[in-house]
Amino acid sequence: MSSKIDGVLETVGALGKYQWIQTSFAGYAYFAGALQFLAIVFHGITPNHRCSLPDWPEDTYQVINERHNESIHQWIPMKNGELDTCHIYTSNHTNQTRECTQYVFDSMEYWGTSLNMQFGMLCSTAYIGTTVKVIFTVGQIAGAVVVGVISDRFGRKTALVGSVMVGSVVGIVTSFSVNIYMFAALRFIIAACYTGAVLAAHIITMEVVGPSHRTYAIAFRSLFWPGGTMFLSLFAYYLQDWNYLQLATSIPGLIGGIAMIFFVKETPHFLVTKGQHEEAERLFSSIAKMNGKTLPHDLIEQLKEDEESAATEKLSEIIHAPVLLKRFAVFLYLWFVAGLGFYGLGFNVTNLLGNVYINNLIAGSAELATVPMTLLSKKLGRKALVIGSLFIGGASLLASTFMGMHLDSNKYGSLMILVYMIGKAGIACVFLFDYFWSSEVFPTTLRSSLVGLCSLLARIGSILAPIIADLSNQVDTIFGSNLGVLIFGITMVIGGFLAFLLPETNNYxxxxxxxxANVFRTGRDAYSSTDNKKIGEFSSEANLFASSQL
Structure with a gap:
């Protein structure tokens, strides 16, 4: 079946008022998702600290007077020329030490109460903070699988609205967590919901906009995640208590979810592939009216063509489609690299020089590079820009690693952050292109499921991200604290070479x-994998469509 749905979308308005409304709500899911996904960066802040002095009931991190300073040095041992942050002498007349049971924190640096501070995830128990991040990313895996299936079976709108609403309500409840176990369990649910929301929002964008204008819609939508990242810095600076920040980042999603119930519509691709042609005709009529276009008179006949083949395909059938299977495998790796690098570099913001709020703001700004890159893909295509982003971003991270090893951070700190952010911009572009490039390669009948499986690999990468980012704390190498950045850079370069195996999809x-999908951009006819019956010549039609757009 040739893609008649896209043809109808072009007729009723490829990117009119209707599509702008739907894309705006899809983008809002990204905005709310960024608030939830990255809030843990600020939840887990650990300000400068040391053990509380036993002979100072109202001890503070800042030195009060000379006597206080003397007491600090009597009780707190030195480590590498600085006060030990985790140990205290058993008495002020011995050299034996023990781990802190109580701490004082630098309120000049951070005046709120972070998750690590409230639940004591410091020193020997600091690993619990990393574990919480890992649990969150495991939740992303659950969301990628479960919500992808829900989207293909029950519809894109059901998946989007349900995920945003449940995720937001659970987010509000999370702000009242009484222990770290409750917090971790609820964050798992948030991760599953918002991963599903982002996945469904992406599919909606791809399926309501005509191919001739899809790039512009993606560029517009790609403003929302960086916007959420930068807005989070503002939230986090003024709401430094983790529970208030968690509450504040959950309310916008709840408000948006309620609005989505009334304004978000099901996609025509889903309705047609499920055989719901009357609903699809009513939807197309509504789109045409809102966009000031005319509906084709023979729409129903166009949409019913090859209905059975479109409605009964199963995921296991891609085993008989070697070209699609190979491309799927490459996308699995690219999604893995995107999840690993994007979240790894995001979690690593707290380890950079300078102010964490400003660094996160810069990181969000760097991700805005996805907007011009998306628009540029209209002329240069997806393939060249993904390959360029992988190579340039990977090279920047490799350069950042060696700069950290050999340059004076006090003198070249700004340059080091700039090079690091180029790598961050590169992986952000790859993550964005992974979504809509893979969607343009995968068939409608299995698009959500295949993108969901790719997203699963991204979540596996995101599970490894905090572990690799903190790897230098466990493994002593010549790369020091830059070991994780080095690994992120190497995986991106490998991805750059593999991306050559994928087809260009721009304007197809x-x-x-x-x-x-198995013959897409191969120049061959499509044949049934079971009876060799010829079912269409998609490639020729696709090439005709592409040439008409040039």
Missing amino acids: RMPETIAE
Whole structure:
């Protein structure tokens, strides 16, 4: 079945008022998702600290007077020329030490109460903070699998609205967590919901906008995640108590979810592939009216063509489609690299020089590079820009690693952060392109499921991200604290070479079936994998459509 749905979308308005409304709500899911995903960066802040002095009931991190200073040095041992942050002498007349049972924190640096401070995730128990991050990313895996299936079976709107609403309500409850176990369990649910929300929002964007204008819609939507990242810095600076920040980052999603119930519509691709042609016709009529266009008179006949082949395909059938299977494997790796690098570099913000709030703001600004890159892909295509982002971003991270090893951070700190942010911008572009490039290669009948499985690999990468980011704390190498950045850079460069195996999709109609996807951009006809019956010539039609857009 050739992609007649995209053709109808072009007729009723590829990117009109209707599409802008739907894309705006899809983008809002990204905005709310960024608030939830990255809040842990600020929840887990650990300010400068040391053990509380036993002979100072109202001890503070800042030196009060000379006597206080003397008491600090009597009780707190020195480590590498600085006060030990985790140990205290058993008495002020011995050299035996023990781990702190109570701490004082630098209120000049951070005046709120972070998660680590409230639940004592410091020194020998600091690993619990990393574990909480890992649990969150495991939740992302659950969301990628479960919500992807829900989206393909029950609809994109159901998946989007349900995920945003449940995730936001759970986020509000999370702000009242009484222990770290409750917090971790609820964050798992938040991760699952918002991973599903982002996945569904992406599919909606791809399926309501005509192929000739899809790039512009993606560019517009890509403003929302960086916007959420930068807005989070503002929230986090003024709400430094972790529970108030968690509450504040959950309310916007709840408000948006309620609005989505009334304004978000099901996608025409889903309705047609499920055989709901009357609903699809009413939706197309509504789109045409809102966009000031005319609905084709023979719409129903167009949409019913090859209905059975589109509605009954199963995920296991891609085994008989070697070209699609190979491309799927490459996308699995690219998604893994994106999840590993994007979240790894995001979690690593607290380890950079300078102010964490400003660094997070800069990181969000760096991600805005996705907007011009998306628009540029309209002329240069997806493939060249993804390959360029992987190579340039990877090289920047490798350069950042060696700069950290050999340059004076006090003198070249700003340059080091700039090079690091180029790598961050590169991986942000790859993550964005992974979403809509893979969606343009995968067939409509299995698009959510295949993108969901790719997203699963990204979540596996995000599970490893905090572990690799903190790897230098466990493994002593010549790369020091830059070991994680080095690994992120190497994986990006490898991805750059593998991306050469993928087809260009710019200005081509998306395939609807496995057969069409298996011959997409190969110049071959599509044949049934079971009876060799010829079912269409998608490639020729796709090339005709592409040439008409040039």
